[in-house]
Amino acid sequence: MVDDAFTGVEGKLGVTAACRLTGRSRATHYRRLRPPPGRKPRKPQVQPSALTPEERAAVLELMNSGEYAELPPAQIWARELDAGRYHCSVSTMYRILREKGQAGERRRQATHPAKTVPELVATAPSQVFTWDITKAA
Numbered sequence: 685m686v687d688d689a690f691t692g693v694e695g696k697l698g699v700t701a702a703c704r705l706t707g708r709s710r711a712t713h714y715r716r717l718r719p720p721p722g723r724k725p726r727k728p729q730v731q732p733s734a735l736t737p738e739e740r741a742a743v744l745e746l747m748n749s750g751e752y753a754e755l756p757p758a759q760i761w762a763r764e765l766d767a768g769r770y771h772c773s774v775s776t777m778y779r780i781l782r783e784k785g786q787a788g789e790r791r792r793q794a795t796h797p798a799k800t801v802p803e804l805v806a807t808a809p810s811q812v813f814t815w816d817i818t819k820a821a
Contacts, residue, residue, distance in 0.1 A: 735772055743771050744780050754791045757781065 690713075694702040703710045735743070746752060752760045757777035764771060771777075781787045806812040 735776065739771070740780055743777060744784060746771065747777060747781065748786075756790060 690702055690706045690708060693705055697705070699710060699713060702708075703713055746764070747757065747760055752763075755763075758774050761771075761774045761777060772780075778787065804812045804814060
């Protein structure tokens with residue numbers, strides 16, 4: 685609507701007066717005349733110091749080994765550094781675990797069986813007595 689009124693007035697009065705009358709900024713007018721060119725998709729940048737897939741697999745295998753399976757990446761990193769081996773940073777270890785879906789608790793957790801709800805079963809009169817009559821059906 686404002687664009688139609690602007691184009692009608694612009695031809696007679698000029699851009700500055702038309703902008704003043706319609707309440708449109710001149711910058712907006714000129715910006716719409718020349719929209720910015722579309723952006724080209726960029727190639728993903730690979731850091732030169734990034735680990736190769738083989739190195740990432742070796743770090744994951746190290747973290748899942750029997751010796752380190754229950755330790756957090758910070759402790760694995762410190763123990764490997766004490767032994768004179770540096771594989772990658774602690775944050776990279778976390779990143780590798782997150783990619784493989786292993787970023788949660790690394791220690792073995794106790795699993796308990798699901799608790800069964802007690803069931804009141806009566807096969808004859810006067811076998812089940814309860815104060816809670818909501819269970820008696």
